[in-house]
Amino acid sequence: MRLGFSFLLMLLITACSSIKHSNTAIPLDQYSQYYLQKVPKALHNQASLQKLTITSAQGKHELLLQTELRENTISMVGLSPAGLVLFNMRWSVEAGLTVDSKIALNELKPEIMLAFYQLSVWPLVDIQTGLRGLKVSRSPSDHNKRDFYLHDVLIFSVLHQEQHSQMIHLRDHYQIDILTLQQTQLEN
Numbered sequence: 001m002r003l004g005f006s007f008l009l010m011l012l013i014t015a016c017s018s019i020k021h022s023n024t025a026i027p028l029d030q031y032s033q034y035y036l037q038k039v040p041k042a043l044h045n046q047a048s049l050q051k052l053t054i055t056s057a058q059g060k061h062e063l064l065l066q067t068e069l070r071e072n073t074i075s076m077v078g079l080s081p082a083g084l085v086l087f088n089m090r091w092s093v094e095a096g097l098t099v100d101s102k103i104a105l106n107e108l109k110p111e112i113m114l115a116f117y118q119l120s121v122w123p124l125v126d127i128q129t130g131l132r133g134l135k136v137s138r139s140p141s142d143h144n145k146r147d148f149y150l151h152d153v154l155i156f157s158v159l160h161q162e163q164h165s166q167m168i169h170l171r172d173h174y175q176i177d178i179l180t181l182q183q184t185q186l187e188n
Helices: 002-015 110-121 124-130
Strands: 017-021 025-027 033-035 046-056 059-069 073-079 085-092 096-101 135-138 145-150 153-160 164-169 174-185
Touching: 025 110, 033 110, 033 124, 059 110, 073 110, 085 110, 096 110, 110 124, 110 145, 110 153, 110 164, 110 174, 124 135
Parallel strands: none
Antiparallel strands: 017 096, 025 033, 046 059, 046 174, 059 073, 073 085, 085 096, 135 145, 145 153, 153 164, 164 174
């Protein structure tokens, strides 16, 4: 038991990394990127706790996201279901993005989680401002659904409802479900 704990501790220490992006461009795939956008006024001073489930051919992975939205900053912490901190991420208009990852996340990098968070929640006009390489439009069948196209090919779609968001990536064959467990208003 002690040997297993020591191995796990050593793995966590060696897997730690810290990344600082001075600009806010997040590569979504080899063809597109998204420039993180300022927090919309309607979302200022909000905090949420969400359960994120990533489903792919490799399996299903779950983690918790704790997110705080302030006027000029976004803070996001990823936690294992057992409460172990996986990553800390902070973005601000002035300083850009800082990611402190405690372990290697092969399925999806934390900064891409933040980009998809904005792509599902931010107003469509803000998303269009930050998107490069893809075009976004509301789905004709559901106004809560956003479709993202490369040329005329649907690459992924995001369905956002009050407590649940779902991103289905058709080309890379994975899905992200985000269930909001708690939403609170922060004091200024």
